[in-house]
Amino acid sequence: MQTNLAEWIKDTPEGIEADAILRKCVHCGFCLATCPTYQLTGDELDSPRGRIYLMKEMLEGNDVTAKTQHHLDRCLTCRACETTCPSGVQYGRLVDIGREVIEKKVPRGLGDQLKRSLLKNTLPHTALFSIGLGIGRAVKGLLPDGIGKYVTSRRDEGVWPQPVHARKMLVLAGCVQPAMAPSINCATARVLDKLGISLIGADKAGCCGAIAHHLNDAHDAHAYVKRNIDAWWPAIERGAEAIVVTASGCGTMVAEYGHLLRNDPVYAVKAARVSALYRDVSQVIAQERTQLSAVLKSKADIYPVDAEVTRQKVAFQSPCSLQHGLKIRGVVEGLLRDAGFDLTMVPDGHLCCGSAGTYSLLQPEMSAQLLANKVNALESGSPDIIATANIGCMAHIESGLNASSRTPILHWVELLDRRLA
Amino acid sequence: MHAPLLADFQRITPTLKVIADTERLKPFETDAFISHRALPLCAVLPESEAQVVEILKACNARGVPLVTRGAGTGISGGAIPLENGVLAVLSRMKQILAVDPAARTARVQPGVANAAVTKAAAPFGLFYAPDPSSQIVCSIGGNVAENAGGVHCLKYGLTVHNVLRIRVVALNGDILEIGSAALDAPGYDLLALMHGSEGLLGLITEVTVKLTPEPEYIETLLAAFPSVTDAANAVNSIIGAGVIPAALEMMDKMVINACEKFMSAGFPLDAEALLLIELDGAPEEVAEYLATVEAILRASHAQEIRRACDDTEREKLWKSRKGAFAALATICPDYYTMDGTIPRRCLPEVLARYAQLGAEFGMMIANVFHAGDGNLHPVIFYDAAKPGEMARSEELGGKLLEICIEVGGTITGEHGVGIEKLKQMCVQFRESELAMFHVIKAVFDPEGLLNPGRAVPELKRCSEWGGMHVRGGEIPRADMPRF
Numbered sequence: 001m002q003t004n005l006a007e008w009i010k011d012t013p014e015g016i017e018a019d020a021i022l023r024k025c026v027h028c029g030f031c032l033a034t035c036p037t038y039q040l041t042g043d044e045l046d047s048p049r050g051r052i053y054l055m056k057e058m059l060e061g062n063d064v065t066a067k068t069q070h071h072l073d074r075c076l077t078c079r080a081c082e083t084t085c086p087s088g089v090q091y092g093r094l095v096d097i098g099r100e101v102i103e104k105k106v107p108r109g110l111g112d113q114l115k116r117s118l119l120k121n122t123l124p125h126t127a128l129f130s131i132g133l134g135i136g137r138a139v140k141g142l143l144p145d146g147i148g149k150y151v152t153s154r155r156d157e158g159v160w161p162q163p164v165h166a167r168k169m170l171v172l173a174g175c176v177q178p179a180m181a182p183s184i185n186c187a188t189a190r191v192l193d194k195l196g197i198s199l200i201g202a203d204k205a206g207c208c209g210a211i212a213h214h215l216n217d218a219h220d221a222h223a224y225v226k227r228n229i230d231a232w233w234p235a236i237e238r239g240a241e242a243i244v245v246t247a248s249g250c251g252t253m254v255a256e257y258g259h260l261l262r263n264d265p266v267y268a269v270k271a272a273r274v275s276a277l278y279r280d281v282s283q284v285i286a287q288e289r290t291q292l293s294a295v296l297k298s299k300a301d302i303y304p305v306d307a308e309v310t311r312q313k314v315a316f317q318s319p320c321s322l323q324h325g326l327k328i329r330g331v332v333e334g335l336l337r338d339a340g341f342d343l344t345m346v347p348d349g350h351l352c353c354g355s356a357g358t359y360s361l362l363q364p365e366m367s368a369q370l371l372a373n374k375v376n377a378l379e380s381g382s383p384d385i386i387a388t389a390n391i392g393c394m395a396h397i398e399s400g401l402n403a404s405s406r407t408p409i410l411h412w413v414e415l416l417d418r419r420l421a
Numbered sequence: 422m423h424a425p426l427l428a429d430f431q432r433i434t435p436t437l438k439v440i441a442d443t444e445r446l447k448p449f450e451t452d453a454f455i456s457h458r459a460l461p462l463c464a465v466l467p468e469s470e471a472q473v474v475e476i477l478k479a480c481n482a483r484g485v486p487l488v489t490r491g492a493g494t495g496i497s498g499g500a501i502p503l504e505n506g507v508l509a510v511l512s513r514m515k516q517i518l519a520v521d522p523a524a525r526t527a528r529v530q531p532g533v534a535n536a537a538v539t540k541a542a543a544p545f546g547l548f549y550a551p552d553p554s555s556q557i558v559c560s561i562g563g564n565v566a567e568n569a570g571g572v573h574c575l576k577y578g579l580t581v582h583n584v585l586r587i588r589v590v591a592l593n594g595d596i597l598e599i600g601s602a603a604l605d606a607p608g609y610d611l612l613a614l615m616h617g618s619e620g621l622l623g624l625i626t627e628v629t630v631k632l633t634p635e636p637e638y639i640e641t642l643l644a645a646f647p648s649v650t651d652a653a654n655a656v657n658s659i660i661g662a663g664v665i666p667a668a669l670e671m672m673d674k675m676v677i678n679a680c681e682k683f684m685s686a687g688f689p690l691d692a693e694a695l696l697l698i699e700l701d702g703a704p705e706e707v708a709e710y711l712a713t714v715e716a717i718l719r720a721s722h723a724q725e726i727r728r729a730c731d732d733t734e735r736e737k738l739w740k741s742r743k744g745a746f747a748a749l750a751t752i753c754p755d756y757y758t759m760d761g762t763i764p765r766r767c768l769p770e771v772l773a774r775y776a777q778l779g780a781e782f783g784m785m786i787a788n789v790f791h792a793g794d795g796n797l798h799p800v801i802f803y804d805a806a807k808p809g810e811m812a813r814s815e816e817l818g819g820k821l822l823e824i825c826i827e828v829g830g831t832i833t834g835e836h837g838v839g840i841e842k843l844k845q846m847c848v849q850f851r852e853s854e855l856a857m858f859h860v861i862k863a864v865f866d867p868e869g870l871l872n873p874g875r876a877v878p879e880l881k882r883c884s885e886w887g888g889m890h891v892r893g894g895e896i897p898r899a900d901m902p903r904f
Binding site for chain 2: 001002023024025026027028029030032033034041042043044045049050053054057062063064065067068084085086087088
């Protein structure tokens, strides 16, 4: 597309990046086909192409109001459009820039500000969130449905193995996940332990920064990023091989650390190193496939891979952050098949479940429609279990499952952990 | 803004989605022909035929012109709004009303995506055959209005061959049912007339399409050639041997490289031209065709022949082909895609002349097209930032189309005329023929409010452009002053 960016942004790093992205777009409209919000509303303004145009107008210096903001807010940032785009338009980056710009240009209403600030200041703080969740669990029956449905039950996390192996990898603790499902990282530690790798934490690390980042607060986001880098750095210097992330949503953020701090005089180099060390848990396990199949074979007497009766049917929900953001496709599915699970067909697997970070709380209507569609799609193959790869999707989908016939939902690494136990 | 019209819309259909502020209208100012744009008075997004009727009645009463669009993927600019007009966007009318596997038909609203029809028909072993490259998103209403083709129309026909019946709302709000459930209907063939009418005659609100049984067996071949001429000769030999492939596509080196860079389907990068050939039918029939085609390819100096080993590989090849135009943006973000048709036998000659003209203009031309039916899609690259470049690309494009006419072809295979090819319409048709188009337009739309100025040029514009067709030295209206 032809562009003519306004003077105030043209020569800034954001302006240069946005211009390069806009120039790649040929306005072909392919992205409309896989955009979850366009599928719901049929309105160009709720499509990637429409939003790109709205942002282009803003960056070219035209007047911008809450109308544009409304449509940018309604974007899930699922990045399905990036997977579909044949021209390689990095929509995710563009919308990050667009949102940051509009946040400064269009003041939000008091209610909106309050809601956003509440989310930003509770979710990333595990201790605070844990207290809330603990109270929520105790009084779940008394809570209104809209909140109560997110108060998920707690699973026993089991034992974290001693770090006895020479090979060590760091794990992102995260913020919401250790409160809601500490079993995920623990299961990862056990699986990697069997593959000869010790998974270690870093005391002062926490939230990856994505929550603040997606609420357009670059300042707070960068603070979280720097805190994690500082917390991980000693272990990295001692030779930690990788930084493992078990929530794909957080993974997209850690993968971007290098980009986000590229102009930071102190942190640029370290951030780039962290992003280079970042691995999704599926990538780490897939790399140890030989070892994994040996371990699986040793368990063959308990879980005979060929015996139909024992095979569990799993519906895998590939989070947008995994398939579109990180572009990791088919890896988890392959590992689950290796481990003897049958995968059911999930129609429209490319569409978002509506969780999308804080989206489910900020855009409840759109989110609820997407959730209903996703639950139908996941349950259409009558699975025994639903597996996912991101804590946000997990909690969101769990809230949408029918209470009476509730199919259990787990992180896929928990399934693998059970099989290897 | 047109306050009385907006008031009409609000009064008659209060639930109608109307967009009338500049900020939100901007994204509607163009379709996929982005070199041209215009901000309409307002955009309306109806959800039902009843709303469409009211919109048309209001526009008719107020004498306001109206442009209709679906997903906005057209590349001849036929759905670019008019500054003094309303833009009707039918993308919210996207219900699949019925799939009848026994009759092999589907009844759909105009905003349903082309590929969604096939998705709905797939459980019955059926598919909707026309498959324009934008099929994941382009809508059926637009497909009818443009008479869309696609890679498979060589064997299965254009949209017009795959539609049984449509509902159309006329400018005065009357609903017309055109076509029937039967293959033939008495009277004039208005169904054919509506196909490719580019929104000039009425608004399509429902389409009944034919569904085709999925072929029993498919073979997809990729053949690489050391020269464009070799590839073009192979195309002629294949059709000449009596084989009708389901698809027969060609791309040149520039396209091969762009596709490979972005979609890595494993296209051979050392080839000058590449053919993608799909053969379908009963297994025995396909086996026989395959032997014939492979022999022809070898005799035509193919340097590599590859068969897709499974559905995944086949889909990958086609995905790359269908994403070719967008992938070309990686070479140069500004380009101009043409659409013309020539007699197949002229392929080598015409492609050589294209290359020569490109060199004369100092502009790169890439070719990716439906070779089997001689439907060319030359792509001209230019730099929009350089003043005058866009105009030059259009001038070159015009010349390329005129070559099509010269060798006995036409100026559009499937993209429509829109605003892009108005000038070449003057070359393609005699004055008397164009006059007939105007008469037909006036029957449906006496006030000239439906997509005026598109698809059919006004006669006086033809003479202004100096593009009037001259046959046998017979100059139409020789007394009219020109230039």
